[in-house]
Amino acid sequence: MAEFLTTINGYIxxxxxxxxxxxxxxxFSIRSRFVQVRQIPEMVRLLLRGEKSAxxxxxxxxxxxxxxxxxxxxxxxxxxxxxxxxxxxxxxWMWAVAFLGASTSFVECTLGQIYKTRDPLTGEYRGGxxxxxHRAMSHTKAAPLFKVYAVIFAAVTVLACGLLMPSVxxxxxxxxxxxxxxxxxxxxALGTVIVLAFVIIGGVKRIAAFAAVVVPFMxxxxxxxxxxxxxxxxxxxxxxxxxxxxxxxxxxxxxxAIIGAAVMWGVKRGVYSNEAGQGTGPHSAAAxxxxxxxxxxxxxxxxxxxxxxxxxxATGLLILSTGAYRVFEGESAxxxxxxxxxxxxxxxAVGPAYAQHAVDTLWGGFGSTFVAISLAFFCLTTxxxxxxxxDTNLRFLVxxxxxxxxxxxxxxxxxxxxLVLQALILVSVxxxxxSTATDAWTLxxxxxxxxxxxxxxxIIIIQQPAYKALRDFEKQKKEGKDPVFDPKALGxxxxxxxxxxxPEGEREKVTVTK
Numbered sequence: 001m002a003e004f005l006t007t008i009n010g011y012i013x014x015x016x017x018x019x020x021x022x023x024x025x026x027x028f029s030i031r032s033r034f035v036q037v038r039q040i041p042e043m044v045r046l047l048l049r050g051e052k053s054a055x056x057x058x059x060x061x062x063x064x065x066x067x068x069x070x071x072x073x074x075x076x077x078x079x080x081x082x083x084x085x086x087x088x089x090x091x092x093w094m095w096a097v098a099f100l101g102a103s104t105s106f107v108e109c110t111l112g113q114i115y116k117t118r119d120p121l122t123g124e125y126r127g128g129x130x131x132x133x134h135r136a137m138s139h140t141k142a143a144p145l146f147k148v149y150a151v152i153f154a155a156v157t158v159l160a161c162g163l164l165m166p167s168v169x170x171x172x173x174x175x176x177x178x179x180x181x182x183x184x185x186x187x188x189a190l191g192t193v194i195v196l197a198f199v200i201i202g203g204v205k206r207i208a209a210f211a212a213v214v215v216p217f218m219x220x221x222x223x224x225x226x227x228x229x230x231x232x233x234x235x236x237x238x239x240x241x242x243x244x245x246x247x248x249x250x251x252x253x254x255x256x257a258i259i260g261a262a263v264m265w266g267v268k269r270g271v272y273s274n275e276a277g278q279g280t281g282p283h284s285a286a287a288x289x290x291x292x293x294x295x296x297x298x299x300x301x302x303x304x305x306x307x308x309x310x311x312x313x314a315t316g317l318l319i320l321s322t323g324a325y326r327v328f329e330g331e332s333a334x335x336x337x338x339x340x341x342x343x344x345x346x347x348x349a350v351g352p353a354y355a356q357h358a359v360d361t362l363w364g365g366f367g368s369t370f371v372a373i374s375l376a377f378f379c380l381t382t383x384x385x386x387x388x389x390x391d392t393n394l395r396f397l398v399x400x401x402x403x404x405x406x407x408x409x410x411x412x413x414x415x416x417x418x419l420v421l422q423a424l425i426l427v428s429v430x431x432x433x434x435s436t437a438t439d440a441w442t443l444x445x446x447x448x449x450x451x452x453x454x455x456x457x458x459i460i461i462i463q464q465p466a467y468k469a470l471r472d473f474e475k476q477k478k479e480g481k482d483p484v485f486d487p488k489a490l491g492x493x494x495x496x497x498x499x500x501x502x503p504e505g506e507r508e509k510v511t512v513t514k
Contacts, residue, residue, distance in 0.1 A: 005442045012449035018267045021277055024456050025100025028107050031463070032470060036102035036301050042477075043302035046295050070281075070307040071219055072382030073172035073352075074273035076375055079315040080354035081441070085331040086265030087255040087338070088240070089247030091316040093266020094273070098308030101276025102301040108459050110297030110466040111136070112282025113290065114487065114495050119395060125497075127286025128389070129279040129455050130154035130396045135494040136462040153454045154393040157279070160447030162390035162425050167432025168444035169379035169386075174433040176352040176375045180368035189433035193426045195380060200387045200422055218377035219311060225370060226314035229362045233321040240320045254327075254339050261331055272448050274307040279455030283389045292483040293498075294473035297466065315355055324358035326350075351437055387425050394421055465492045 029036065082090035108129070115135040116127030134150035137143055174188040230237065246252040248266070250259035275281055281300050288296045319325050323341025326348070330336070333350050344357055352371055359367030398417055432440050459466075468490045476483035487495035 002439055002442070005439070005446065009442050009445050009449070012446055012453070013264075013268055015264075017449060017453060018264055020456055021097060021267055021271055021452065022100060024277060024460060025097065025104050027460070028103040028463070029100055031467060032103050032106060034103070035106050035298070035470060036099065036305075039298050040302070043298045046299050047302065067219065067303055067306060070273065070275050070303060070382075071311055072273075072378045073169050073375060074269060075307065075311045075378065076315050076355050076371065077172045077175075077351040078269040078273050079312050080319060080325070080351055082265040082269040083316065083319060083325050084328055084333070084350045084354070086262040087247045087252075087258050087327050088244045088320055088325075089249070089252075089255060089259065089262035090266035090269070091313070091320075092244050092248030093263050094270035094308055094312055094316070097267050097270035097276070098274050098304050098312075101271070101274055101308075102304040104277040104456070104459075105274075105281055105304050106297045106301040106470075107463055107466040108277065108279065108282045108455065109285035109300035110293045110469050111459060111462065112286040113288070113293030113296050114465050114469060114485075114492065114498070116286035116497055118497065120399070121395075125287050125289070126392050126395060128157075128283040128392055128396075129458060130157070130393055131286070132282070132462065133458050134396075135496075136465065139493050149454075149458065151397065153279070153451070153458070154396045156450050156454060157393040158390050158397070158421070160451050161280070161386040161393075162421055163428045164443045164447030166383045166386050166425055166428045167435060167440045169382050170429040170432035171435055171437055171440035172352055173372075173375050173379045175349070175437060176356065176368075176372040179353055179356060180372035185433050189430040192380070192383075192429050192433065196383060196387075196429060197422070197426060199384055200425070218374060218381075219306070222374045222378075223310055223314045225359070226318045229359060230314070230317045230321050232362055236321050237317070240317065243320070244316075258327075258329065258338070265331070268445070270308060270312075271452060272445070273312055274304045275448075276304050277456045277459075278448055278452045280385070280389055280451070283392050284385070292469070292473050292476075292485040294469045294483070294485075297469070318358045319354050322358040322361040324354050324361065349437070383425070383429060387422070390421055390425065391418060394418065465490075465495075468492060 079091070079094070082094065086093075111132040112127045112129075115132040116125050117131060118124070119126045130150045130153050133146050133153060137146040170189065170192055173192065174183075174185040177183040177188050178185065243252065247255040248259075248262055250256045255262065271278060281303065285296045285300045288299075290296050320341070322343055324343040325339075325341045326337060326344055327339040328335040328350075329338050343361060344354065348354070348357060352375060356367040356371045359370050361367075363370075394417060432443075469485065469492075472485070472490055473483045485498050485501070487493070487498045
């Protein structure tokens with residue numbers, strides 16, 4: 001089975017997907033006139049102010065939900081893996097895919113807002129790729145095809161976020177805690193299941209509240225500690241940055257033979273970490289209460305920067321500046337060692353141990369504990385975000401039937417589909433904690449790759465409404481207005497939520513006047 005999954009993963013993560021991710025980022029950057037650069041001041045401003053309502057969360061909460069899905073084991077174990085198998089140059093390609101991916105994230109998240117809807121069971125906002133694939137083309141002759149496409153994406157997302165991807169997070173947590181405190185994987189599995197069960201049963205509001213508190217704290221704390229250690233090795237930073245660039249471009253003698261691996265692992269782990277183009281970001285983007293879709297598109301584009309340029313860079317510089325790395329030939333820990341920073345013990349496994357030993361170079365014995373705690377927060381919030389995405393797509397597939405019990409055996413009735421999903425994701429977490437790292441990462445990569453293929457191809461086809469929203473947003477800003485979205489005026493069809501939308505403040509004014 002392991003060999004079969006590895007083969008499937010090889011087909012999914014072929015060079016074609018790598019080129020697709022990079023080419024899409026370049027294309028969206030040009031079409032949006034490099035919105036990821038032009039609108040950085042507005043991105044920051046929108047983060048600091050935003051609306052929320054009984055149906056939607058604030059822009060910051062939606063960002064926190066998105067970051068809770070983006071910032072996970074990919075930011076620590078994923079960066080270590082990329083360096084181990086792609087060399088220092090992999091970090092450069094992570095930066096490249098983040099810069100280009102920010103424009104991709106803007107497009108997909110703006111589409112998520114444009115075509116969002118209100119959940120008939122809870123009243124909360126729901127949206128994502130399945131919703132915009134179905135709605136954006138529903139007035140055309142291609143409507144039946146895109147309806148099927150939407151169903152396929154939703155089903156793949158339930159599979160990926162509900163079963164495949166959570167196992168990577170729990171596996172890294174278990175590995176880090178075992179390294180730090182010798183805690184049994186069984187204990188980690190049980191503890192994680194208990195904490196997750198409490199949070200996910202509370203619904204999107206509890207998820208947003210949990211993420212808004214935990215994500216900023218954990219991200220800032222991790223970056224600060226990492227930067228303290230990097231600054232302690234400040235004299236090496238110019239050479240480290242030079243090494244990263246030389247390795248990425250094949251100009252370094254030691255890593256020239258693995259330039260292809262640098263690109264592959266940089267893009268692969270970059271997409272896994274920042275999720276630009278994967279189709280996960282639009283789910284949390286759609287949950288936000290904003291007066292214009294472009295607002296949340298900009299906020300989510302900035303989330304890519306936070307994830308990769310801040311958190312992943314902190315890990316990469318931490319590992320490289322302390323010498324806590326080992327680079328292998330053949331993209332396997334069994335391959336020839338091409339470079340060794342001289343800090344790692346001979347039995348150090350590729351993954352969280354790299355960062356743990358890196359921190360130990362300044363504070364002996366503290367590294368294992370610090371990274372284990374950081375990973376616990378990162379991974380927990382990521383799994384919670386995965387559940388929200390899986391649940392959103394389940395609601396798309398079954399609608400109100402999500403609350404109805406489903407037959408199990410003739411004459412008996414089981415739990416409703418939402419409870420079944422909750423049970424499945426908890427099982428996935430437990431199994432992941434007890435699996436090998438190789439198996440867990442293979443499953444996770446398959447989930448990410450399947451979603452990325454479907455989402456990127458889809459948004460290339462239906463991208464136009466995102467640019468219309470961007471131009472409208474910028475036009476209203478120039479006129480000194482707080483932009484409000486009117487899809488009919490822009491010729492955007494099937495954005496039914498916005499056709500009757502009034503900002504909550506305006507609804508209150510009408511009530512008072514009456």
